Amino acid sequence: MRNGEPGMFIGLSTLRNGYMQMQWSRVQMFLVFNTVVLPIVFGTDQSEAVKLVISIVGVASHVLLLNAVLRANGWTNLIDRTLVQLENLDKESEDGVRVSFFSSADFQKARKSWFASRLVFGTIGIAVIVLWIEESIRHGLLFFMI
Numbered sequence: 467m468r469n470g471e472p473g474m475f476i477g478l479s480t481l482r483n484g485y486m487q488m489q490w491s492r493v494q495m496f497l498v499f500n501t502v503v504l505p506i507v508f509g510t511d512q513s514e515a516v517k518l519v520i521s522i523v524g525v526a527s528h529v530l531l532l533n534a535v536l537r538a539n540g541w542t543n544l545i546d547r548t549l550v551q552l553e554n555l556d557k558e559s560e561d562g563v564r565v566s567f568f569s570s571a572d573f574q575k576a577r578k579s580w581f582a583s584r585l586v587f588g589t590i591g592i593a594v595i596v597l598w599i600e601e602s603i604r605h606g607l608l609f610f611m612i
Contacts, residue, residue: 475549478549478552482542482549496531496591499527500594507524507601514605517601517609518609521602524598553568553569
């Protein structure tokens with residue numbers, strides 16, 4: 467790399483790191499919300515109105531959170547592709563690329579693994595959204611039938 471390209475690489479790597487940190491922060495918000503609220507919905511004698519409101523908030527917050535995660539994942543993929551392009555700029559020169567990280571087969575394999583955290587937590591997130599939808603319907607029916 468030459469000219470301003472090393473600075474671009476550093477900037478994009480830092481931006482990517484920020485997106486990954488935000489992903490983990492979202493997972494933590496997701497876990498805290500469910501840890502606090504699921505016992506209220508399933509294990510207490512709260513009124514059906516309270517459980518309905520909590521369930522609707524659960525659906526809304528999880529849909530918004532999933533949307534944010536998907537958008538951040540799209541940005542991370544874009545940054546990854548750009549970093550690969552920057553790594554490959556000097557491929558044809560006599561010095562060549564000394565270190566390939568984002569363009570390495572190992573990185574791509576780990577990124578696309580079924581055990582990648584974003585896929586595992588995304589699957590869990592979708593299952594919890596379905597649970598919240600089911601609870602919203604159940605408590606809505608119970609609330610309006612009473």
